[in-house]
Amino acid sequence: MMDSNQTTEQKALKPKQITACDNCRKSHVSCGPGRRQLTKCRDNHRQNDLALDYGESPSPTMLSSEPQEEPTFSMERDFLVKSFSNILSSSTITSFSSDKVESNSLQGGLSTNAAAYFDSLLSYLSNYFPESFAIDEASDPYDTRLDVKGDQQRYLKHALSMGWCTERDIEEINLFAAGFKEKRSQVVKFISPDQATQMRTEFLNHLQNCIHSSNETDTPCIIWLQFGIVYHANQAYRDFTGFSEPLPMHYDRFLLLEAFRYPQTFDSKIVRERIMHCHEKFNMFPVELKIWNNEQNLPLSYRKNPVSEQEEGYIDCVMSVTVKRDTFNMPVIFYGSFIPSIEVLHKMHSNP
Template structure:
């Protein structure tokens, strides 16, 4: 039995003239999905034109250059998340995700680790949140950790480069590999998991915090807000890296070490229990910390990539009287 070669469509990596980034493209001269979403399908470079270029031109743009070009050109400035509502009505501050959007808000300074102006991850052909991680975010996160004193400059740069060469590279490969249908199903599964996790944590008497890829806090339950005096709405802005301010130095170091040790892609849930200190924001001119125990669970997608981090904090009973929470 033989197949007609004309019926076989191969996925090809090609950089189109409009979005300036190499990505998967069906070898049938159709515009790519990225350009269709931008309303620029007429500007998309088809495969036949790509093949006519001299070979030396195919090698002129490295992946890093392609990445820089994309963010210089800019793209829509919204990340869209599937709308959900929590069932709990007892939160001091409800999670504000009814409109289903998380804004990319560019910062005022011009640091190389700032969020690219008008960048959008959701517009990147509907990527599921577990595949949002990019080199620029890893750089920004580690520079924040260096500034906070979690790592020395030398330690931070070593870990940052390691993360870019392993985690970001693997995710970038998956961004190209998965199909449009897979992206859609993964995004839907992400939304379902989010609903289940938020509803579960909402009813718990234990202080609980949930965040997702790119350190975006998606839920802090009432017990957490009352104990810590935490009053920020969810989801947290991408540029805030808020979760890094809610974990002490030793917890962050152990957490990152564990991620590298277990590998970026694994199966099932990951659980970790460790001593930790939670910041206390209520009525104090100098920030104090509540000692206790932190239990963390990592929910993963079909590729084994982290989708949600759920942390439950148990404060030491002996010190609770020092931290009024009513």
């Protein structure tokens, strides 16, 4: 009888397995498969700090229907370390854990120390892999909590240093961004939660369709979102340019500014007017496409990167951009294809 009670008690005390949510990148009880649940998870993440809030009742949308036991701090810590073991070397994890774990003892209170530990760990990991954090929040065009003014200014400052734009361009971009933000705020204000969910679902469906379409073609393609996040590059693009970094990429990487650039003689204002302001779904622009690794022996033109001060190879291309817009005509997905210019093709065939 005692053994039976002990077995039952052990089962009751066995914690629910913790999984990492693909949306918020924090560890918590899995909210189950499906984008609807994951969207609710993201929306409730801030009210449910670290999923269970260590003693307070979390939102029911973040938990499964099964009764859950409160996880321990050590279990959360061990999960995060194991989750990133295939990303960072074991020596890196070990050195960080040995430095941090001792200073975050449980004597000062479980919730405070746990939150501080996770913040420091995620901050540490983000130094190595910034693309792994805030991707879903930043790629959600209907998230009213987004305030990307600071990120946008860093992006524009980097664009200016790269020669992508002028001071006058930045003034016009800031004016456009202010209008875009106001329009988005008005749009979000007048749609119901069900409509917002439907629009997010449509957005994700469009994104997956674009990814599938790009993977089915042999034309080099990349897909980026409204905050400069390069979300996907097809295999043809990787083979043609030698690009090998994992995607999606956080906008702090400034990959979009590095992947291609407009010629200095081309007025980039045309791009903003044709892509952002008009209703055209299909646009073509002259660009210089960066070649990371010239395994194809392409005839390159070299330019000095003003930031890294390294010589980088480019080829002249025609970029075709298809813009996916939502119900309110807001541009949310950009699908770019690259075709070498006539001059480049002549050089390729004349110098086999």
